[in-house]
Amino acid sequence: MNKTNQALMGTLIGIALVCAVLSFVQTVMNINDGNFSVTADLLGLFSGSAMPESIHNAYWDLIGLYTDPFGNDSGAHATILLFTVGFALVAAGCASRATRDLKGSADDPQEYLFTHRPKAFLRCLMIPWNMLTAAWGFKKVPVLIPMIFIPFMLPFALIMDIVLAVLFAVAWTVMNIRMKLAASKDRRAYDRDTRYAVCPKCKRKFYRPDVKCKCGLTLSYPVPNKYGVRYHTCNNGHKIPSTNADGIRAKIQTVCPYCKGEMFSHEARPLAVSMVGSAGSGKTTMMISAAESIAALAKEKGIVSEIITKGISADAQRGKSHVVPTPAGELDSEYFFLRARELPEKQVIINDISGLEFQPDRDKILFEEYYKYNNGIVLAIDPFEVMALYHSQSPTKGSKNTPVATLESFYHMYTEINGYGPAVRSAIPFAVVLTKMDDPKIRSSVDAEGTPADFLNKYGQKTIVDIVQSAFGNVKYFKVASLGDSANAAEPFAWILSENDEDLKTKLFG
Ligand SMILES: Nc1nc2c(ncn2[C@@H]2O[C@H](COP(=O)(O)OP(=O)(O)O)[C@@H](O)[C@H]2O)c(=O)[nH]1
Ligand SMILES: [Mg+2]
Ligand SMILES: [Zn+2]
Ligand SMILES: [Zn+2]
Numbered sequence: 001m002n003k004t005n006q007a008l009m010g011t012l013i014g015i016a017l018v019c020a021v022l023s024f025v026q027t028v029m030n031i032n033d034g035n036f037s038v039t040a041d042l043l044g045l046f047s048g049s050a051m052p053e054s055i056h057n058a059y060w061d062l063i064g065l066y067t068d069p070f071g072n073d074s075g076a077h078a079t080i081l082l083f084t085v086g087f088a089l090v091a092a093g094c095a096s097r098a099t100r101d102l103k104g105s106a107d108d109p110q111e112y113l114f115t116h117r118p119k120a121f122l123r124c125l126m127i128p129w130n131m132l133t134a135a136w137g138f139k140k141v142p143v144l145i146p147m148i149f150i151p152f153m154l155p156f157a158l159i160m161d162i163v164l165a166v167l168f169a170v171a172w173t174v175m176n177i178r179m180k181l182a183a184s185k186d187r188r189a190y191d192r193d194t195r196y197a198v199c200p201k202c203k204r205k206f207y208r209p210d211v212k213c214k215c216g217l218t219l220s221y222p223v224p225n226k227y228g229v230r231y232h233t234c235n236n237g238h239k240i241p242s243t244n245a246d247g248i249r250a251k252i253q254t255v256c257p258y259c260k261g262e263m264f265s266h267e268a269r270p271l272a273v274s275m276v277g278s279a280g281s282g283k284t285t286m287m288i289s290a291a292e293s294i295a296a297l298a299k300e301k302g303i304v305s306e307i308i309t310k311g312i313s314a315d316a317q318r319g320k321s322h323v324v325p326t327p328a329g330e331l332d333s334e335y336f337f338l339r340a341r342e343l344p345e346k347q348v349i350i351n352d353i354s355g356l357e358f359q360p361d362r363d364k365i366l367f368e369e370y371y372k373y374n375n376g377i378v379l380a381i382d383p384f385e386v387m388a389l390y391h392s393q394s395p396t397k398g399s400k401n402t403p404v405a406t407l408e409s410f411y412h413m414y415t416e417i418n419g420y421g422p423a424v425r426s427a428i429p430f431a432v433v434l435t436k437m438d439d440p441k442i443r444s445s446v447d448a449e450g451t452p453a454d455f456l457n458k459y460g461q462k463t464i465v466d467i468v469q470s471a472f473g474n475v476k477y478f479k480v481a482s483l484g485d486s487a488n489a490a491e492p493f494a495w496i497l498s499e500n501d502e503d504l505k506t507k508l509f510g
Contacts, residue, residue: 028084111228282435
C-alpha cells in the first residue's frame with residue numbers, strides 16, 4: 001500500500017476507531033453501573049433519551065435474548081463479555097484484507113486511491129463489518145458465527161460508519177480537487193508539448209502509450225487520476241511518477257497499446273518524415289547523413305540528441321558511404337530525440353522504406369496509419385538515373401522503379417489513404433531532392449540547367465514536377481550531397497521540421 005493510501009486510511013480509520021473505543025468504554029461503564037445503555041452520551045443512539053423508547057426497548061430485549069435467555073439473571077458480566085467480542089470483531093474488521101484491498105484489476109494492475117477505488121464509499125462503510133465479509137469469503141467458517149454477534153457489533157460499527165461517512169466525504173472532496181487540478185495541468189502541458197505518441201513498429205498513433213513497470217506489469221499511462229495524484233503504485237508496490245513536473249515520467253519505458261511493442265516516447269513531440277524514391281535513389285544514405293548532421297548541429301547549439309534506432313546509429317553513420325540496399329519489408333521507423341533545458345523534447349521519426357514498397361502490389365496496411373500523421377515527405381531523385389533514362393531507350397523506361405512510377409505509386413496510395421479528391425492539395429511540406437550532388441558529373445549536369453525543377457523538366461521528368469505541384473501546396477526543391485565534405489543532407493529535413501515546429505525552427509535551425 002502506498003504512502004498516500006496509508007495516510008488516508010490511517011487517518012479515517014484511526015479517528016473512527018477512537019470514537020468506537022470511546023463508545024465501547026462508555027458502554028462497559030454504563031452496564032457496570034447497572035445502566036443498560038450503549039454510548040448514551042456520545043451518540044444518543046439506543047439511549048432511550050435520543051431514541052424512541054420502543055427502539056431502545058426492542059434492542060435491549062434482543063440483547064436480553066443472549067445474556068439472559070431464561071429471564072432470571074441480570075447478566076451484567078455476560079453482557080459486557082459479549083459487547084467486548086462485538087467490539088473486537090469491529091476492530092479486527094478494520095485490519096482485514098477487504099479493508100486493505102486497493103489492487104487494480106488485471107487489465108490495469110495498479111493500486112487505486114483509497115477514496116477512488118470502485119464503490120469506494122460503500123466499501124468504506126463496510127470497514128467495521130469486514131469480519132462478516134471475511135467470514136463470507138472464508139468458506140470453512142460459516143458466516144453465521146460472526147453474524148451471531150451482529151447486535152453486539154452494531155453500536156460500535158454504526159458509530160464508526162457515521163464518522164467514516166463524514167471523513168470520507170471530506171477526503172474524497174480534497175483528493176478529487178487535487179486530482180482534477182493536477183490532471184488538467186498535466187493535460188495542458190501534454191497537449192502543448194507532445195500532442196500524441198506514435199509506434200515505430202505498427203505505425204499507429206495514439207494519445208498516450210501504455211507504460212511498463214520494472215516488474216513487467218503493463219499499466220495505463222500514469223496521469224493524475226483514480227490511481228493517484230503525484231505518483232501511482234503498481235500492484236507489486238513499485239512507485240511510478242504520474243506527473244512530468246520533474247521530467248522523470250518521460251524516462252518510463254512505454255509500450256504501444258496496439259501491438260504491445262516496447263518503445264520510447266519520452267513525452268516528446270513526434271515529428272515524422274517519410275522518404276519516397278525509387279530503389280537506389282539515395283534515401284537511406286540521405287537519412288543517415290541527415291541524422292549525423294542534425295546531431296552535430298544540435299551539439300553546437302547545446303542540444304542533446306539521442307539516437308535510439310540502429311539504422312541511424314553511430315555505426316550506421318560510419319558506414320554510410322556503403323549502405324546495403326534496404327530490404328523489402330523493412331518497415332520499422334528510425335528515430336532520435338532532441339532535448340535541451342529550454343526545448344520541450346522532440347522525437348524525429350524517419351520512415352525509410354524500400355523503394356519496392358511503393359509498388360502497387362505491396363501490402364499497404366502500415367502506410368494507412370502512418371500517412372495520417374506524417375509531417376513531411378522527402379522525395380529522393382537520382383539525377384544520374386534521370387539522365388540515363390533520358391538518353392537511353394532501354395526497357396527500364398517502362399519499369400516500376402523509375403522516379404515517376406515510384407512517385408505515382410506513392411501518390412496514389414497517399415491520396416487514397418487520406419481520402420483526398422483530385423482537386424485537394426495536401427498542406428504538408430514536400431521536399432523534392434536531387435541526390436548525389438557530390439558527384440562532379442552530376443553536379444555539373446544539374447547546375448547547367450538552373451533549378452532542380454528546370455533539370456527535371458529538361459530531362460523528361462516534367463510529370464514529377466506536375467504531380468508534386470498539383471498535389472502539394474508547400475513544395476521546395478533541394479540539391480543534396482549525402483557523402484563527402486560538403487554533405488548537406490540535413491537541409492530538406494531542417495526545412496520540414498522547421499515548417500512544423502517553431503521550437504526547432506528557432507532553437508536548432510534558426
Ligand atoms: N556519391 C554519392 N553516392 C550516393 C549518395 N547517396 C547515395 N549514394 C549511393 O547510391 C547508392 C544507393 O543509395 P541508397 O541510400 O541505398 O539508396 P536507397 O535505395 O534509396 O535507400 C549507394 O551505393 C550509395 O552509396 C550521395 O549523396 N553521393
Ligand atoms: Mg534504402
Ligand atoms: Zn505498435
Ligand atoms: Zn511493478
